[in-house]
Amino acid sequence: MKSGTDVWKGYLLAWDETYTLIQSPFTSDGSRVFGADSDHTTLAIAALQHRLSYDASVDCVSLAEGVNGPIFTMATGVAMADEQTYDSCKWDLLIGDDATVVLVQRDTSIELPVLETRLEVDLEFHAAVTRAWEKELLDGHVSQGAYVSSAQYNEGGVARMALSGQQFGELLVWPPRQLSQDGNREDGRISLKPLGTVASWTKLSAAGAPSEFSLRAPLLGGLTTVFLDLKDGPKGVFLMVDDEENEVTIGESVELVVRRIYAQEGMIRYGLRGRII
């Protein structure tokens, strides 16, 4: 396939050999707006993941300001360009004023298609969620939530964002262990497919949600979490995405996509969340 349009990881997509356009399906007053747990970083990751799914040659991307570079690299395994590598980098990632991201081959001229799907957001809900994120991101906002330090978060970042696991003999292990059962440090990593089947699920009421979600859980009507049997064998627990229907049943197929989870100390914690496929 050399070009096309699609829905990819919950976003709208158009691509050809020279570009990947990705947009939020949600609109307000004619402009594309982010869903409740998306931003330019999550769109950028989805764009590159799509390109990598059929073109593994992309090894460096020059990122626009507004995209979280370390998270982008953890999720995709592709380096972001720096001063030394900028000239040799063949791909640029551009962001729009709205919820749009374009991954484009450098020095090519492109004409972007107009994607027709438009899901008009509930203005009140959208404004409330946006305000909640803004408040959560303030340095002065001290969450009473679980404390996952930057160091701890980053240590598990690749496993969290790219499902990086370990192969111990016949056994595929995720999340990775520091030492294998026979006491050896095992550095070999393997990426698991971001697909799974629901083995169990729950929906926490807003009142019962962890306090780090206390600003947004009431707006979202609670939090839905799934326990997945991952396609490659291991199991995991994941929040479902916030901006799609989450009527889950056991046995249902779910794909994992990178989204915002919560913010702490002015830093957004990203991770994989489930969406029904």
Add this chain to the structure above:
Amino acid sequence: MVDVAVVGAGQTKYGNHSLGLKGMWAEAALSAFESVDGDFSPSQIDEAFIGSIAFGGSQLGNTAALLTEHSAMDGVPVRRVENACASSGFAFRDAWMAIKSGQADVVVAGGIEKMNDLTPERKRFWLGVSGDTEWERLAGLTFPGTYALMARRHFHEFNSNHDDLVHISVKNHAHGAMNPLAHIQKQVSFEKAAGGFMVADPLTLYDCCPTSDGASCVILAADHVVQQFTDTPVWIRGSGAASDRLALHDRPSITQLKATAEASKRAYQQSGLTPRDIDLAEVHDCFTIAELMATEDLGFAQRGEGGTFARDGRGVLNQGDVTINSSGGLKSKGHPLGATGTGQVVEVFKQLRGEVANGRQVRDAETALTHNVGGSGATCAVHVLGRDRE
């Protein structure tokens, strides 16, 4: 090797306690001291182990030293034992081991938690600190959520259902209604428990234990000094403990707690008793599904038949195969995290000595079991106790 007995046991009432840490601990310790039949002085205590999460963090470090200072145990070697909700179950085991090792003759094990002096936000933080922070917490889970995942899977695999959980809730409230030390001394109808506010689907408010303040304290003694204190000791026949992976997703099954199965297997083996020999069990029912699974993991019901066990009333006081949670359990008696394990021992101590009033006494109780779980099953301590030494 030396045998170990419980010679004294006491606790505060569980609930919204007006006293703080020092006051509650002193009340529980005094209650334990006064329960000793013979002459007893705190100066006879060789060692002390106090279980607590130090909920709220007001005295996170050196909690135990503060408590002994205020309970006539100045100078006693003491430490805080922390294994989440199983803290004092492990404190009890540590006390037992201290005597078994020959290093001590008289040891105090206890637990304490002050939970209701925090804002709701701070409370929710502390309620979540014992689960897997890096993966489960970032997936929105606290303990109601993790146990809800277990419940739904159990329903799916074994055709159990929410009504089975309601039976457990109704039973434990009925037992707790007769316990003057219980947090919630109120019977609940099946209809009311079935229609409770949904906390974490499928678990409702009536499937969840309350947030309680409380303290508990027991006194253990070596066989060669027991007679100084009582003619009716309660012997510790077996002690088993085990751990498991912290996060549910790292376990082969989420419909059983491996740590419970392993710990109980060791305790039974040591005691020479089997599940059929147990007259009463204080089981860790932080959520009703936890009791359902525990009846299977402890061997009172076959795997997958915990729902039937509950539905048939086989754990009801003096009616079933074994009385489960005569105290009301965590569901009704309450769950002051660090105090719960030794609080279970307080109940079986009194039951085995025939000292329980208000129609709550288990008839002809000879043997008992306590089952104390940390978090969603990462740690577990099980003890088998009896009126007879062997």
